Amino acid sequence: MFGPAMLGRLLRNLHMLRARDPVEEELRGWNWSRPPLRPRAYLGLGVSEVACQYCPTRRDVWLRRVQGVRGEVNGGMVRGKLVHMVFQDTARMASRLYAGGVEAADIAARLVGEASKRVKHILEDMGVSNVDGLYELGVKLYKRFALYWASWIEETRQPPWYVEYTVDGWLLGLSRRLRVDALAPGLVVEVKYGSWREDHGVALAGYALALEASHEYPVDYGVVIIVENGGGEIRFEPVYIGNSLRTEFIQRRDEIIDMLLSSADPGKPSRCPDTCPYKKYCL
Ligand code: SF4
Structure with a gap:
């Protein structure tokens, strides 16, 4: 698996x-x-800042880094964060149990049994309530990833990934x-x-x-x-x-560095994605 x-x-x-x-x-x-x-130039750019081109002119980066604007968090971003946190939490919990000598089948059973409690903690840490089925999504994924890690441990006799x-x-x-x-x-x-x-x-x-x-x-x-x-x-x-x-x-990195060094507004594209976190500032 x-x-x-x-x-x-x-x-x-x-x-x-x-x-x-x-x-x-x-x-x-x-x-x-x-x-x-x-x-x-050494501007300390993030990898997703460079790679993610949802704004074709990269005005999102200019707004954030030159104008100091913070984008609005949307539903997709919250779901993405939840997916990351569930992935990490299941890996860490499985590692801990593995280090304690628990067998793979028992790791799966323990994590699946605790999925509901762990996801509630994760949502609390994220500071969000259970809107739009976040809790249900989290529990479903928690159980899937728990089974994945148990399967990995059973097959390799190694802890989950770092x-x-x-x-x-x-x-x-x-x-x-x-x-x-x-x-x-x-x-x-x-x-x-x-x-x-x-x-x-x-x-x-x-x-x-x-x-x-x-x-x-x-x-x-x-x-x-x-x-x-x-x-x-x-x-x-x-x-x-x-x-x-x-x-x-590297090309995307260089284009962003040039844009930030010039400080000039890169302008808006002819169409913006509906989900852009900067829509309020641009449109
Ligand atoms: S609203 Fe449009 S121009 Fe502004 S950051 Fe988003 S995609 Fe770019």
Whole structure:
């Protein structure tokens, strides 16, 4: 279900992609001191700030960083946060039980039994009440992730993945405290609510570059775990972090740095997404 065999199946195609188009040395994060990786300025950018292009002109970044505007939190953002917190909490709880010598089947039973209580705590920590079925979504996901981790432990006899891994991205002009959703053996993992977008792959490239710059080991593969259809489905999207995604991330980073250094308003696109948190300020 969620172990080395499944990961192996996901990654098999990526081996072929890598063999056909291996990563250029100049696009390895440890070459941060030379073009094209060397940043024009060190502004401490976030990976999602660079990668996420829901605003085509990037006015969202300009509003936040130049004008000091804070966007409004919308329902999608709250659900995304809940998904992240459930993912982390189940991994940490399963790790704790594993370290205490509890068997995989009992870990699953314990976590499934505590799902309701844990999700109530999570919603309290988030400072939100159970609007629009948040609690039901959280409990459903809590049980799914609990079973995934138990399956991983049973198959590997290893603890769950390292979640919320902090990496220093400063050498690439990024934040000193980037948070990677998870590190699994040989790959970097992002967790998303909604549906697959190209931006997700670009974000994985940002984390891979930062890990390579900071730790000096290659990171070629990633997986995006996507919670779809209101929590009804969990999909695993494997990503080869090759030259095109790395180049795209660096280009987006450079465009944002140029925009912020000039301070000029980048203007508005012809159409804005309905869910943009900055609609109140722009429209
Ligand atoms: S409202 Fe439009 S212009 Fe403003 S940040 Fe959002 S997408 Fe960009």
